[in-house]
Amino acid sequence: MRTPPHPVLEAALSALRLLHEDPKERRVLQEVGRLYHEGFPGAPKGVVPLSAVYAAMAHEKVAPGLPVDLTTLGSLLHALGLWRLSKGAYLFDPDLAREVAKTPVGRLPIELLFRLPEPAPLVLLPEGLPAWPEVEGFHVALEWDPGGRPGISPHLELRFLVWIRGSRGYHPATLVLDLDAQDLEEAVKKTLARSIREARGLAAVSLWEARPHLEREYGAILGQALSLTLYLCQEAPDLGGVAPRPPAPLVRVKGGKKVFPPGEPLILPTGWRWGKALRLARERKEREPSAPTGKRVAPHVRRAHWHLYWVGEGSRKDPTRAKPLLRWVPATLVNRDLLEEAGLTPEDLPAVVRRARGRTTRVRGQG
Known part of the structure; x- marks a missing residue:
């Protein structure tokens, strides 16, 4: 067993x-x-x-x-x-x-x-x-x-x-x-x-x-x-x-x-790619505590937060048709190479909402 x-x-x-x-x-x-x-x-x-x-x-x-x-x-x-x-x-x-x-x-x-x-x-x-x-x-x-x-x-x-x-x-x-x-x-x-x-x-x-x-x-x-x-x-x-x-x-x-329920439990490894990315970012920060100006380092946000945005066809005219989508954003958004090393892609980051010419555009997060 x-x-x-x-x-x-x-x-x-x-x-x-x-x-x-x-x-x-x-x-x-x-x-x-x-x-x-x-x-x-x-x-x-x-x-x-x-x-x-x-x-x-x-x-x-x-x-x-x-x-x-x-x-x-x-x-x-x-x-x-x-x-x-x-x-x-x-x-x-x-x-x-x-x-x-x-x-x-x-x-x-x-x-x-x-x-x-x-x-x-x-x-x-x-x-x-x-x-x-x-x-x-x-x-x-x-x-x-x-x-x-x-x-x-x-x-x-x-x-x-x-x-x-x-x-x-x-x-x-x-x-x-x-x-x-x-x-x-x-x-x-x-x-x-x-x-x-x-x-x-x-x-x-x-x-x-x-x-x-x-x-x-x-x-x-x-x-x-x-x-x-x-x-x-x-x-x-x-x-x-x-x-x-x-x-x-x-x-x-x-x-x-x-x-008739399933006989055995199903193990779902939760957040292990993100965990690896966090560890890689921490290790890099320890190795490069004070990177010189111009050197590419992992960008930072103020703190980890939940990113909420609303989607749905016709939701602009009828807000009741909007569906909430949620993404977790870690305190350190790792660079593209760290994402790839951890098995993540920029698509795993939340969408960034930008306004242009009075319209709202959703852009995927980038490393």
């Missing part, structure tokens, strides 16, 4: 095997697949509400066993029930992951998150999340909160099922980003404010007094996980030439409908 390229992948596969061994939990996993394909009233297409998962658990009389509580079991059935449809494991280059994680999210449209490459991709981090190194991987999926509680109306959420390394292996936990906002930057701020408010009502006053620290720490964790997620949502991410699998379809069988 081959050794998995990352221990979190084995943790996720082990958890999925345990769920599948229980007939009741196996039926809930099948229900998650059905809901993904057939939809749920009120929820966007392809978004499975966690409340529907809990309803399926209640119908099957699923009882959690130690050490997993009911809430965690529901999150596992939700995330793994979606992940099993494609079983994509996105193994990030460590240097690329570090650079992307510290890239500010900014005022990007929430609709970009509908461009996840599969229902609940598994992100694998060789060095862990910078703000929380014990988090060495996570599933990410959209969820629909029906609301109904005081001050809470129906809205989208982004859920991270994180795998935290401990002394006895990995254990799952859930991070939630509320998406009832105008853009992703506002979504992070609103989620933090809401979390702190709820914490004040449930915990001691000292926790409320620690608000600046909590906002800084939890904000960094949410922001980094979100930025890594956006890397998968961008236009043509660097996946080493491997295409994500489409979700396993829902097929008719005797007695109903079933999903």
Whole structure:
């Protein structure tokens, strides 16, 4: 048996095997697949509400066993029930992951998150999340909160099922980003404010007094996980030439409908060409710390950022027809020779928007 390229992948596969061994939990996993394909009233297409998962658990009389509580079991059935449809494991280059994680999210449209490459991709981090190194991987999926509680109306959420390394292996936990906002930057701020408010009502006053620290720490964790997620949502991410699998379809069988997921996970090497380019640029900078005037060096931008542009036939006259495209721009745009050495081309850089004679022209980035 081959050794998995990352221990979190084995943790996720082990958890999925345990769920599948229980007939009741196996039926809930099948229900998650059905809901993904057939939809749920009120929820966007392809978004499975966690409340529907809990309803399926209640119908099957699923009882959690130690050490997993009911809430965690529901999150596992939700995330793994979606992940099993494609079983994509996105193994990030460590240097690329570090650079992307510290890239500010900014005022990007929430609709970009509908461009996840599969229902609940598994992100694998060789060095862990910078703000929380014990988090060495996570599933990410959209969820629909029906609301109904005081001050809470129906809205989208982004859920991270994180795998935290401990002394006895990995254990799952859930991070939630509320998406009832105008853009992703506002979504992070609103989620933090809401979390702190709820914490004040449930915990001691000292926790409320620690608000600046909590906002800084939890904000960094949410922001980094979100930025890594956006890397998968961008236009043509660097996946080493491997295409994500489409979700396993829902097929008719005797007695109903079933999903037959792939048996093995698909490893997608994520950002390794960009990681190589970043390392080459760093090595060159160390060798040539002060290049003389006139010598060609890698051009710089102020900091890494997300480059957003809108395309779509007829979108100039009707903005509602525009489609957002996203590219990640590293803090150092390497020269053409470094791009080629890393297996990249100028086409891998984002388009540069230039205005000429009142028209907007999109030009591919150049090294």
